[in-house]
Amino acid sequence: MSGYELAKTFDSSIGFFWKADHQQIYRELSKLRDRGHIQGHEVVQSGKPNKLVYTLTQEGRAALRHWGARPSSPPMMKDDLLVRLCALDSFDIEPLRADLMARLEHHRDRYARYERILNKLFPDGKATSVADTGKLLGLRIGLRHEQAVAEWCEEAIETLAAVAKPAPILLLEDTSRESNG
Amino acid sequence: MSGYELAKTFDSSIGFFWKADHQQIYRELSKLRDRGHIQGHEVVQSGKPNKLVYTLTQEGRAALRHWGARPSSPPMMKDDLLVRLCALDSFDIEPLRADLMARLEHHRDRYARYERILNKLFPDGKATSVADTGKLLGLRIGLRHEQAVAEWCEEAIETLAAVAKPAPILLLEDTSRESNG
DNA sequence: CCCGTTATTTACCGTAACGCGAAAAAGTCA
DNA sequence: TGACTTTTTCGCGTTACGGTAAATAACGGG
Structure with a gap:
């Protein structure tokens, strides 16, 4: 997905327990790109500016799996x-x-x-x-x-x-x- | 209490849903002191270095009440x-x-x-x-x-x-x- | 052609909250 | 002297965030 698309679909998916505005999404995308976990491909559009669609690289997918296998620590309920x-x-x-x-x-x-x-x-x-x-x-x-x-x-x-x-x-x-x- | 005492008793009180190490406690105490919400009094001790016991000022107590009357926003369960x-x-x-x-x-x-x-x-x-x-x-x-x-x-x-x-x-x-x- | 609108991305500036590692200061005891 | 406790402070860094705005790019209306 592109950052814009992510920002739009965020609320309806994980948005219930995690929120991020578009800037944070772009920021995180930049970080991931810098780390080589994702790669951006410009997709030409007509009627709209082109978009930068990101896809997982092999290392990205590996990192994701690795992250998914890590034990999670139960979050504090800071209230x-x-x-x-x-x-x-x-x-x-x-x-x-x-x-x-x-x-x-x-x-x-x-x-x-x-x-x-x-x-x-x-x-x-x-x-x-x-x-x-x-x-x-x-x-x-x-x-x-x-x-x-x-x-x-x-x-x-x-x-x-x-x-x-x-x-x-x-x-x-x-x-x-x-x-x- | 002094920062040291706060740090020691923190875990057994609100420590279940909030954690802070001693440095953060000292930092917050400094902030509160700068804002005039608390005031430190040196307490002379024998056999130990003196401690700085903080007490709420009037403004501090007022600010606390005011804070307590603010609506809280239900925290996200980021997990x-x-x-x-x-x-x-x-x-x-x-x-x-x-x-x-x-x-x-x-x-x-x-x-x-x-x-x-x-x-x-x-x-x-x-x-x-x-x-x-x-x-x-x-x-x-x-x-x-x-x-x-x-x-x-x-x-x-x-x-x-x-x-x-x-x-x-x-x-x-x-x-x-x-x-x- | 200027203007407003939508889509898409980026830049810049700030902050709260935190962690790490150290060390300073004061006192004790061996 | 050195090690150890108590108490406080410093200075560095990061993560995660929020705000405002602007830079593009394309469209359509007046």
């Missing part, structure tokens, strides 16, 4: 929210609750989106090729993640709602009962 | 593994499976660890202070996350095991029984 939770008593509860509600909506949205893609691409829940298997697994972890976080958001919102109120005199016996008033 | 899944047919399955098995173990470990901390700090599952509430919520999302990912790892390992074998003649009829309502 502002978690930092705030660590020192919850230093912050105002209300904006945090609002934040959590936005997060909840976000994760529900994502979940629905993944589900839609899943139903569209794998209506019977099965992949027929190796490539599809990978994408299916990607969707599945996405679904699992969004669901887990969304559920946690609900829990956290309730918990914070209880905290935000002036503490009731009775020893908290059932905070999960929702009565707004 | 090499997911990238590999996106182009699964370009990689060797076996090392990926090995990787997944390591991940599974890792996430199970973390889960057990969080559970141990939970049982130790909150034996009855309830927090008694606002600060504790935050920590409890942090533990809960950790548990949820590790469990979700660990389960997914199991699923992925099975799936990849099926893929790694030469495809059986029978149309794969039962890789995972699933009644998708």
